[in-house]
Amino acid sequence: MNFSSVPSYGAVMLIPILFFPLSKILSGCICRMLQLEYLDLYLIHWPLSAKPGKIEFPVPKDELLAMDFNSVWVAMEDCQRFGLTKSIGVCNFSCKKLENILSFATIPPSVNQVEISPLWQQQKLREFCKSKNIVVTAYSPLGAKGTRRGTHEVLDNETLKEIANAHNKTVAQVCLRWALEQGLSFVVKSFNKERMRENLHIFDWGLSLDDYKKINEIKQRRLLPKLEMVSPNGPFKSLEELWDGEI
Numbered sequence: 001m002n003f004s005s006v007p008s009y010g011a012v013m014l015i016p017i018l019f020f021p022l023s024k025i026l027s028g029c030i031c032r033m034l035q036l037e038y039l040d041l042y043l044i045h046w047p048l049s050a051k052p053g054k055i056e057f058p059v060p061k062d063e064l065l066a067m068d069f070n071s072v073w074v075a076m077e078d079c080q081r082f083g084l085t086k087s088i089g090v091c092n093f094s095c096k097k098l099e100n101i102l103s104f105a106t107i108p109p110s111v112n113q114v115e116i117s118p119l120w121q122q123q124k125l126r127e128f129c130k131s132k133n134i135v136v137t138a139y140s141p142l143g144a145k146g147t148r149r150g151t152h153e154v155l156d157n158e159t160l161k162e163i164a165n166a167h168n169k170t171v172a173q174v175c176l177r178w179a180l181e182q183g184l185s186f187v188v189k190s191f192n193k194e195r196m197r198e199n200l201h202i203f204d205w206g207l208s209l210d211d212y213k214k215i216n217e218i219k220q221r222r223l224l225p226k227l228e229m230v231s232p233n234g235p236f237k238s239l240e241e242l243w244d245g246e247i
Helices: 022-034 069-081 095-102 123-131 158-167 171-181 193-200 209-216 239-243
Strands: 011-014 039-044 085-091 111-115 135-139 185-187
Touching (some): 039 069, 039 111, 085 095, 095 123, 111 123, 158 209, 171 185, 171 193
Parallel strands (some): 011 039, 039 085, 111 135, 135 185
């Protein structure tokens, strides 16, 4: 799918509210709030639901509920059919959860947005998505350092620093170039103008086979496990359940 040909109205994510029709949320609230006729991309933020009422994020653990995958996805498909969004997709879905959606979907997810960086490459999930024509978008490709949920481990990784020095680039540029060469789309955020400029300077050079050998030897670990989505009384009792063993 070529998203570059679509007007840049951006993407919106949601956590489904139990028993509330998603098509009405989008048509009656989100589009009016954003003053848009339609969205480019509408995503399910997490494979769970929340009790209706006050909107908080992270969702309080006592308000986490199991998501009705079928009814939620049918409503997402309605949003696309009604012309309220050009594409629909998911975030933080494992291979198993994607298989569940694909087993009944008439419009398959266009995108799966998940944590990916050189320290958490998600090869199995990426291969699965490729086989199903699902675009993979990497969030926190630099580790989200400096944020409440982030980690310094990506930008402080010694292997990535070594590669960056060899190319006279920053670690951030190495990470983004790696993601680009993997065929990933990616979401990187900065409020620093100089870093924004640096993030664009990834198109006129490339990583070597030796670089890839070093990157592939980096120990893999999910850096943002999302313990706040795990609850003894919620739909996921452990990280194993949340990620279906992909941790």
